[in-house]
Amino acid sequence: xxxxxxxxxxxxxxxxxxxxxxxxxxxxxxxxxxxxxxxxxxxxxxxxxxxxxxxxxxxxxxxxxxxxxxxxxxxxxxxxxxxxxxxxxxxxxxxxxxxxxxxxxxxxx
Amino acid sequence: xxxxxxxxxxxxxxxxxxxxxxxxxxxxxxxxxxxxxxxxxxxxxxxxxxxxxxxxxxxxxxxxxxxxxxxxxxxxxxxxxxxxxxxxxxxxxxxxxxxxxxxxxxxxxxxxxxxx
Numbered sequence: 001x002x003x004x005x006x007x008x009x010x011x012x013x014x015x016x017x018x019x020x021x022x023x024x025x026x027x028x029x030x031x032x033x034x035x036x037x038x039x040x041x042x043x044x045x046x047x048x049x050x051x052x053x054x055x056x057x058x059x060x061x062x063x064x065x066x067x068x069x070x071x072x073x074x075x076x077x078x079x080x081x082x083x084x085x086x087x088x089x090x091x092x093x094x095x096x097x098x099x100x101x102x103x104x105x106x107x108x109x
Numbered sequence: 110x111x112x113x114x115x116x117x118x119x120x121x122x123x124x125x126x127x128x129x130x131x132x133x134x135x136x137x138x139x140x141x142x143x144x145x146x147x148x149x150x151x152x153x154x155x156x157x158x159x160x161x162x163x164x165x166x167x168x169x170x171x172x173x174x175x176x177x178x179x180x181x182x183x184x185x186x187x188x189x190x191x192x193x194x195x196x197x198x199x200x201x202x203x204x205x206x207x208x209x210x211x212x213x214x215x216x217x218x219x220x221x222x223x224x225x
Contacts, residue, residue, distance in 0.1 A: 033213070042113075042199055042216035043152070085150060096164075097214070101151045 002026045004100035006088050011106045012078055020073045020086050020103045028093020034062050034073045035087040037102065043087055046073070075105075083107045112136050113217040115200050121223045122190060129176075130185045130220045132200030141183035142214065143175060144199040152199070158183055195224045 004024045012018040024032070031050040035043040049055055049064035049071060061074040073086055088100040113134045122128055134141065140159040146152050156175045157164045163175065172188045187194060200217040 040219075042218050043214075044216070045213050048213065087152060097154065099152045099154070101149070104150075 002092060002098050004088055004090060004098055006086075006100045006103045008101070009104045009106065011108060012075075014078055014080060014107055014109050016078050017074065017076050018078060018105065020075070020105065022071045022073070022088035022100055024069050024071070024088070024090045024098075024100075026090050026092045026098055029066060030091040030093065030095060032062075032064055032071050032091070033087075033089040033097075034060075034071075035089065037085045037087060039084070046086075078107050080107050080109070113200060113202055113215050115198075115217040115220050117220060118218060119221050119223075121225065123225055124190055124192060126190050127186070127188045128190060128222075129187070130198055130200075130222075132183050132185070132217055133181055134200075134202040134215070134217075135181065136202055136215060138202035138204050138215070139180065140203050141177070142201040142203075143183065143185050144201065144216075146197045146199060146219075148196070155185075156183075190224045192224050195222055197221050 006022050033048050034046040036046050037043040047055055047062040049062050052064055052066055054061055054063045059076045064071045075082055085102040085104045087102045090098045092098055116131045142157045143155040144152050145155055155166050155169045158175055174186050176184045176186055197219045199219045201214040203214045
C-alpha cells in the first residue's frame with residue numbers, strides 16, 4: 001500500500017526554527033510537495049522537490065532524500081502567522097498525488 | 110480575480126436530500142479535482158477529471174458524481190445525503206502533466222457541508 005507519515009502536531013516558539021518530517025512509501029516517485037493550510041482555508045503550495053537535496057525559499061526550506069523515502073520542511077524565524085497545518089504529498093509512478101494527513105503546527109509567543 | 114471558486118461556501122441540509130456544489134477555475138487548467146476533508150483534517154481525493162479521463166477513487170460511494178459542462182467547471186452532485194457526508198469539500202485544478210511539477214494544484218476556498 002501507499003503510505004505517507006507525518007507527526008500529527010508540533011509546537012514551537014515564535015522566532016525559533018522547526019523541522020517537520022515526512023516519510024513515504026509509494027509505488028514509484030515523481031516528486032514531493034509541501035502545502036500550507038490555515039484553519040478554515042484552502043491548502044496553498046509551498047514547495048516541490050524531485051531531486052535529492054535542499055530547496056530554499058525565504059524562511060522556508062524543503063529537503064528530500066529519495067533513497068530514504070524522507071523529506072522535511074524547515075521553517076526559520078517562526079512567526080505567529082505560521083501557525084497552520086503542513087501537508088506532505090507525493091506523486092507516485094502513475095502520477096497520482098498521495099496526501100499525508102498533515103502536521104498541525106502551533107506557534108507560541 | 111479568484112483563480113478557483115466554489116459555491117456555496119456553506120451548505121446545511123437534511124439527510125436524504127440531493128445537493129450540488131459548483132466549481133469554476135479561470136486558470137486555463139485542463140485537470141480538476143474534488144477532495145473531501147473530514148473532521149480529522151485528512152485530505153482525501155475523490156475524483157480527478159480532464160477532458161480525456163475521469164479517475165474515480167474507488168472508495169467514493171456512487172451517490173457522489175462529478176459533472177463537467179466544460180473545461181472550466183467541475184460540479185459535484187451528491188444524492189441521498191448521509192450524516193457521514195458532513196465535511197469540507199475542496200475543488201482544485203492543475204495543468205495537464207507534461208512534468209510532475211505541473212501537478213501543483215490550486216485549491217478553491219472549500220464548501221463546508223453539514224448534514225443534519
